[in-house]
Amino acid sequence: MTVDRSAPTTTDTTGTAGDRGLGRPLAQASDPIDRVVRLAPKWTVFVLAACGLLVLGIIVWSVRGTVTSSVSTTGLYNERGAATVSTDTAGTVDKVLVKLGDEVTTGQPLVSLVGGTSLVSPQDGSVTSILVSDGSTMVAGQHAARVTDLAAPDFVVTLVPTGLTGTVVVGLPVRMAVSSAPSSTYGYLLGTVDEISSDPFTVAQVATRLGLEEQVVAAQLGTAPGLLAVVRLQYDPSTPSNYAWSVGQGPPFVITQGVPVTAQIILSEKSPLDVVFPDPTPGS
Structure with missing residues (x-):
């Protein structure tokens, strides 16, 4: 009788023949960092990517961004070439003879009154x-219309706190949000500080200069005296308003006398790097 003395072969139901014990050990990565990446949850990859984009954005902003220092005040729009048409006596309007935007000449009738008289353009x-x-029905002294010589440059006036004497100076740029032309749609009216008083102005003095009622001026500018700043508007004849705006051509209409304005006077504009690492040169 012949006896087979070869070693018995065992079969592992979870693997191939010849596997024993707990099975084969996991292959080990030679690079420890690679092992960490392979074992880390997938969401950490997205977190790291987001952090990288954030850092990149900060770097770009620090180089190309702007840090603005400014002071915000309220103001009133003034049509320098505006002339008001009013009646000397009480009366009743028969017919309005013109419409907004009409070009008129001196002496042209604008409003006819019952009785045969008319209010004419000055x-x-x-x-x-x-x-x-x-x-x-009109009472004596009541305004009926306003005629504006658009060739005369308009301006904005605002009262600056007296504590900013020497800070707000002629030549500073100004961005203005106009109440009748929402900045979210039309952007900001652009201008430059053209005049700044050395002494405080009262509301009554401002009202006299603008030809407006004192109550109207006080409602917008407040009652406290301040330095009178006159803002010269940036002329742009290609826009309907004849002045430049930060977005496109601005509103499709002219801005009229006494419209409230919020003025942002730009004191300085610097890059973030200049703010963090200021120039040590005196006077810079």
Whole structure:
């Protein structure tokens, strides 16, 4: 009888023949960092990527961004070439003879009154405001319309706190949000500080300069005296308002006398790097 003395072969139901004990050990990566990456949860990859993009954004902003120092004040729009048409006596409007935007000449009838009299234009210009309608009852001194010589440059006035004497100076740029032209749609009206008073102005003095009622000026500028700043608007004849805006051509209409404005006077504009690492040179 022949006896087979070869070693018995065992079969592992979870692997191939010849595997014993707990099975084969896991292959080990030669690079420890690679092992960490392989064992880390997948979401950490996205976190690291987001952090990288954030750092990149900060670097770009520090080089190309701007840190703005400014002071914000309230102001009023002034049509330098505006002339108001009013009646000397009480009466009733028969008919308004013009419409907004009409070009008129000196002496041209604008509003006819019952009884045969008329209110006429005091100058050549454009009708920028009509304050009455057919059948309106008017009292002596009441305004009926406004005619503006658009060739005369408009401006904005604002009262700057007296504590900013020497800080707000002529030549500083100004961005203005106009109440009748929302900045979210039309951007900001652009201008430059053209004049700054050395002594405080009262609200009554500002009202006299603008030809507005003191109550109207006080409602917008407040009652405290301040340095009178006159902002010269950046002329742009290609826009409907004749002035430059930060977005496109601005509103499709002219800005009229007494419209409230929020003025941002730009004191300085620097890159973030200049703020963190200022120039040590005196006077810089």
